[in-house]
């Protein structure tokens with residue numbers, strides 16, 4: 025079987041008469057990491073939303089191994105190309121309930137699963153957090169738990185909108201290690217100049233929309249030695265579910 029490939033060709037995104045994303049083209053294969061960098065407001069989140077099939081494609085195309093979201097079916101597309109939101113979304117219930125609800129979505133059935141408890145551990149959390157109400161979790165805990173849930177659902181691609189924005193450096197390093205070991209294709213938005221160097225991968229710079237060498241944007245010497253990535257990571261349209269917590273994360277409407 026060939027490795028799944030997420031392809032973007034001539035993607036353009038406007039809001040009103042403002043063109044935000046101009047003619048963007050790139051490819052990411054499962055297992056590859058593409059960092060996306062650029063100033064605030066340049067359109068990084070809009071790019072991820074378009075890739076996730078959460079917003080309409082206005083111009084250009086996206087495809088997964090040559091199949092468009094329409095050909096694939098939007099729920100199946102989102103099961104394979106998962107958008108992990110930037111901010112803590114307003115969720116009801118507990119992480120366990122969210123994970124259970126997500127697995128009930130028809131596009132998620134009969135798909136492989138990761139080991140959620142192991143992911144929780146590897147992300148530096150204790151198992152009881154899975155049964156705590158979202159409202160009682162810190163921003164940094166919630167960010168890692170949402171990530172663990174998406175990783176456990178095993179999409180081919182994860183669209184990561186600043187997945188370490190609420191974390192200290194120790195937790196950030198754990199997240200980087202787990203993501204790198206996940207084997208998923210990652211489109212990873214970051215404002216942390218050193219992150220692409222720590223993790224390694226490719227780098228897409230917006231608004232240019234061109235790939236630039238990672239070495240050109242940050243100095244590896246800037247990274248504290250004790251935070252370097254361990255080269256041997258440890259083991260690591262169900263409308264009837266509305267208003268389940270899963271539907272708010274996995275089925276959010278386009279805008």
Ligand SMILES: Nc1ncnc2c1ncn2[C@@H]1O[C@H](COP(=O)(O)OP(=O)(O)OP(=O)(O)O)[C@@H](O)[C@H]1O
Pocket residue numbers: 039044062063064065066067068069070071279
């Ligand atoms: N729903 C919306 N309605 C109107 N404008 C929007 C909407 N969503 C985004 N924008 C605008 O589109 C532009 C790109 O937004 P986006 O969130 O993609 O930026 P970003 O690069 O992810 O920024 P940041 O780094 O601050 O997260 C911004 O100017 C933003 O104000």
